[in-house]
Amino acid sequence: MTRMRSIHPLPEIALVVLLAALIGVAWNKTLLTDAWRGETSKAAVIAQPAQAAEAVPMPVGLAQAKELHDSGQAVLVDARSADSFTKEHITGALSLPLAIAGGKKPPLPKNVTPDTIIIAYCNGFSCHDSMELGKFLIKAGYRQVFVFEGGLPEWRDAGYPTAGGAS
Amino acid sequence: MKRIDFVTLLRIALGGVFIYAAVPKIADPVAFAGSVAAYRILPYFWNYVAAAVLPFLELICGVLLVLGIRVRTGALIIGALNLVFMVALASAIVRGLDIDCGCFRQGGEKTTPWLALARDAVFLAMAAAVLRYERLRAG
Numbered sequence: 001m002t003r004m005r006s007i008h009p010l011p012e013i014a015l016v017v018l019l020a021a022l023i024g025v026a027w028n029k030t031l032l033t034d035a036w037r038g039e040t041s042k043a044a045v046i047a048q049p050a051q052a053a054e055a056v057p058m059p060v061g062l063a064q065a066k067e068l069h070d071s072g073q074a075v076l077v078d079a080r081s082a083d084s085f086t087k088e089h090i091t092g093a094l095s096l097p098l099a100i101a102g103g104k105k106p107p108l109p110k111n112v113t114p115d116t117i118i119i120a121y122c123n124g125f126s127c128h129d130s131m132e133l134g135k136f137l138i139k140a141g142y143r144q145v146f147v148f149e150g151g152l153p154e155w156r157d158a159g160y161p162t163a164g165g166a167s
Numbered sequence: 168m169k170r171i172d173f174v175t176l177l178r179i180a181l182g183g184v185f186i187y188a189a190v191p192k193i194a195d196p197v198a199f200a201g202s203v204a205a206y207r208i209l210p211y212f213w214n215y216v217a218a219a220v221l222p223f224l225e226l227i228c229g230v231l232l233v234l235g236i237r238v239r240t241g242a243l244i245i246g247a248l249n250l251v252f253m254v255a256l257a258s259a260i261v262r263g264l265d266i267d268c269g270c271f272r273q274g275g276e277k278t279t280p281w282l283a284l285a286r287d288a289v290f291l292a293m294a295a296a297v298l299r300y301e302r303l304r305a306g
Contacts, residue, residue, distance in 0.1 A: 031219065
């Protein structure tokens with residue numbers, strides 16, 4: 001009855017955490033590679049064919065989105081409702097609400113070609129519409145589609161220009 | 168005997184909750200990364216690392232608890248995770264972030280940080296009870 005379990009739990013905890021880390025990283029290798037590239041190297045993101053295996057748009061960070069936007073290399077599309085767009089949107093963005101983009105061909109201007117870099121955004125990380133819109137645009141034949149997951153909130157918080165009716 | 172049954176039940180329930188929490192996150196790591204990022208605690212890339220690793224840690228510990236293997240390790244990690252979750256939730260509340268806790272299924276109905284905090288406190292108490300019983304049994 002007085003036998004003590006002398007095994008210290010710490011090594012075992014470390015082992016379990018390590019195991020989880022290994023499985024998690026291996027399981028999500030592609031995602032992590034994409035996220036890493038999205039963060040560190042703009043060139044790497046753009047040089048890579050946007051949709052190698054699966055039709056999921058890759059993420060771009062705030063800095064990249066801003067750079068691509070400012071240099072005119074990318075078109076930003078706003079996946080939120082037309083109402084929200086009218087109230088406030090990233091300056092220069094096009095409105096393409098997910099709800100109306102569901103048709104055969106997305107209503108984008110003629111100068112947006114299949115090779116134009118398109119960055120979809122909506123209300124930040126809690127909003128999945130930009131990801132859905134991105135997937136749809138890829139299906140519609142656009143080859144360079146990205147998602148700016150921080151969306152309007154992150155853009156606004158960074159003090160970058162927005163446009164719209166309210167104030 | 169009654170007491171043992173209750174703690175066993177508690178252990179299996181807690182393990183089950185963590186398995187249930189892990190599966191949708193493993194299925195949709197991008198959405199979970201978004202939930203993690205919404206807390207605005209980690210730098211960009213590390214949100215993805217957390218989203219990749221955390222669910223598997225939950226899954227492994229959940230399985231350990233359900234099967235009754237290495238219970239102390241599983242319960243200790245789950246307790247620690249709950250503490251981390253609670254700190255994150257509290258910081259979200261303090262900073263006035265209106266976000267979904269991202270605890271279980273991603274997207275869909277929103278769970279407020281306050282509710283999630285209360286829920287995590289219950290899980291923490293369950294982990295503590297399991298640990299206490301383990302210590303008694305082992306001692």
